Amino acid sequence: MSHLERSLVKAELDRLTMKFFQAVSFEPGEAPSYASIAALFIERGLLIKNVGSAPEISSVQEFIAPREALVGSGTLTRFHESEISESTLIFGNVAHRFSAYAKSGTLNAKPFEARGMITTQFVNTPEGWKMSAMAWDDERPGLSIDKATEHSS
Template sequence: MTVEQTGGGMADDRAAIAGIVRTFFAAFTSGADCAARLDALRQVFLPEAVIIRTCGGEPVVYGVDGFIAPRRKLLTDGTLTDFREWEVSGRTEIFGDIAQHFCEYAKAGVQNGVGFTGRGMKTLQFVRTSAGWRISAAAWDDEREGLAIG
């Protein structure tokens, strides 16, 4: 079942959410302007947003700053180079002032001198605020032994 509103605002909502998704993935790219891209995440998250990594273990729950800080370190201290994450495919559903984006993503880079690639799924939950759409929650899980994207 797909639930969404109709009317002229839908295209604007979709465009705004798509822009936030691009900002989210762009933040996880090493190299020039990495710090600025990570700082941009604070503008697209609610300050109280919850971010959760599952990946086969006990879920790890982050606040916005607790999520950004270790990624900033990895992406800027030389541990993780030539890294990027990107959306492979996804879909957005909107109803009134809430929305969700569920997507497949891929990543590639070099960590401690060893190249790697990976894929997984992410879900981003959005709410409309007086300042526009913001991410209220995010969660992800990565492929691993026994769990593959179909």
């Protein structure tokens, strides 16, 4: 893969990642664009929340449904998530991105903030690059982004 080809693929992976964060983020009085998430993923894409004792593994629709319910009921009135930093590896038709993220919102009228790490897998399809899986974990005592991003040999 030439430097130009790699740059073009990286730009597309950046775009897909940004579109995901935009789709889940919204301000009070706005509605998130959850429906746009499906176009970012392959048909059988997975989203895995792994912040507790067991992973919560969801299809795209299973990921969207409970979040739409929280917003629709007025329980979640604001949410913002963004990428702090990333490392992306591309090999032919597959790619991997490890991202540090920050999120904040208002749930049950109480503000919250958290940071964590997301690992995203991408595949090149006949329709272009798509996400195939995304898994994340939040910081907690003993687990910090700063320690996770230190390079080990």
